[in-house]
Amino acid sequence: MAQVLEFKLPDLGEGLTEAEIVRWLVEVGDVVAIDQPVVEVETAKAMVEVPCPYGGVVTARFGEEGSELPVGAPLLTVAVGATEAPASPAPSTSSASPASGASSAGAPAASESSAGSESGSGSGNVLVGYGTGAPAARRRRIQPERVGTPAAPAPAPAPVVEPEPEPVAVPAVAGEVNGQQGPVAVVSPLVRRLARQHEIDLRRLTGSGPDGLILRADVDSAIRRAEEAARAQTRTAPDGPAVAEAPTAGAAAPAAAAERIPLRGVRGAVADKLSRSRSEIPDATCWVDADATELMAARAAMNAASGPSGGPKVSVLALLARICTAALARYPELNSTVDTAAREIVRLPGVHLGFAAQTERGLVVPVVRDAHTRNAESIGAEIARLTELARTGKLSPAQLTGGTFTLNNYGVFGVDGSTPIINHPEAAMLGVGRITPKPWVHNGELAVRQVVQLSLTFDHRVCDGGTAGGFLRYVADCVEQPAVLLRTL
Structure with a gap:
């Protein structure tokens, strides 16, 4: 039975x-x-x-x-x-x-x-x-x-x-794509699904990613090539269909239909969170330019001291994350959230540092747990681990929630500044632009220095401009003179 x-x-x-x-x-x-x-x-x-x-x-x-x-x-x-x-x-x-x-x-x-x-x-x-x-x-x-x-x-x-x-018995299938068998260099399930929807044979594509990995851009290019081939075939069709489809003289060509993209999955979640942040949080932004030449020199010295096999290199993002944890220890108002129902500011005991990462699935914010207990090397290793999981789409919901402060490095896109929307329900976000050579007055003389723009977007309910300005100035001082961090280490 x-x-x-x-x-x-x-x-x-x-x-x-x-x-x-x-x-x-x-x-x-x-x-x-x-x-x-x-x-x-x-x-x-x-x-x-x-x-x-x-x-x-x-x-x-x-x-x-x-x-x-x-x-x-x-x-x-x-x-x-x-x-x-x-x-x-x-x-x-x-x-x-x-x-x-x-x-x-x-x-x-x-x-x-x-x-x-x-x-x-x-x-x-x-x-x-x-x-x-x-x-x-x-x-x-x-x-x-x-x-x-x-x-x-x-x-x-x-x-x-x-x-x-x-x-x-059913034989085991290793790497089935569009009903065909064979190993395929593709990681993202979204790429496989996009190929199935447009009947693209992934085994015929050459990936542009590392080790021939097939990326979404490769599938998009194949889709465009297929569409162009279909249009070319239509243009070279026999005269009968071509004449039938041609518009009459003076007749307006039909308007192209607008594309509708459902707001769901990661894109829908981001839309909901950003809309809620904008509607609930009275945010404000302040920014400052900082001379990052000494920070870059300190990073180079750290990595040189580790030697060729002395462990992973310390990234600029890891150093900025460590600076953030030191700044939040001085200005805990920015490591908080607002309980709107109880009308209370909730200051959080630990720093769970989120960092924005752009992936094929969209923008995600992995969280480094207990960042206030880690040094720059430990934070860097965790950022690298979470970034790899984000790239392959293997982050769990627990690794994407619970952040108390977000670090947003939009300099990787080649831009200098931004006024980002706070990652609800957090109270602040530090933005970092690109580090680029610029003319700068150094020791009373004009020189070419490595300059970065830092911006802080904060919830004006948890603090006033004086606190936000003090936080941002401390971060800028640590960037310009990394030795300032020695006081808190």
Whole structure:
């Protein structure tokens, strides 16, 4: 006897209420083990592989790739508790037990999961967050017509009489793209989905990223080439269709339709947060130019002292982050948030430093936890680790939330200044422009120095301009004279 159990989209944590299906990892008829990932979804904060708490045969899936589902909506149904028959009769298997028969079919984990799920309890690991990380069991396809379960989800688990199915082995596919097999140098699920939507064969593309990695720009270029080829084919078509499609003399050409892009996923979350920040926070911005020549010299000396194999290099961003933590220790008003309901300013005990990072998925802000307890080298190592996770789309929601102050290095885009929107519900953000040679009066003489513009956007409810100016001046002093930091080390 088998039971059909419904697995619903679980609570993914951090107040998220919906998720977009990026890629199904199983199909109807597959045998799944307890805690095997069955679908990859994208929330407003991260990519998440969702494990199924039941073991058995997948009887139905709900939602196509690219569609959004709310938390609590059905994801799939699984027939659990069914026995399995060997793939073909043989003298050696005629008296085999069900467990050995399952093992000979290549899916021992499936029979274990079925036994464990017969009571309907499952693994108990319906995640609030990021899954269990259990290894995926080898999949086998069962003919759907032999399972004996309805394609639509049952309103409640009900026993189903199931004949013994004949298992059909499915060969493992390594790197399947657009229905074709073969390894492909692509990391981002969004790039794969974009290629599928436009019927682009990724195996025919040459990646422009490191080690031939295929980036979104490569897929966009392939899409443009395909569109140009289609237009050229239309222009060279026989006279009949061309004459039929040509506009008559004096007739206005049809207006191009406007493109509509849904605000969802990361882009939608950013839009909601920025709108809320603008509507709730009375922000103000002050800025100052600083001579960063000594800071760059200090960084060069640090990295030279470490030697060729003395550890990772200290980045400019890591030094600026360490300066921020020292400044926040002097001006704790800016490491706070406002409880609008209670009309209270909440000063936070620790600094969880966020830094803005631009990725293929959009702008994200990974958070360095307890930055006030770290030195520049430790902060730099954590920034590098989180940046790599952001680049590959593997940041968890916990790594993208809980920040108390944000450092925004927009100098990487080649610009000098900005007036950014505060990352709600924080109270301030330090912006850093590009460091570039400029004429500067140094020791009473005109000289060429490395100059950077620093800007501070702050919530005027938590402090007045004097506090914000004092914070920014201290940061500028540390940039111009790094020895100032010795007082706080």
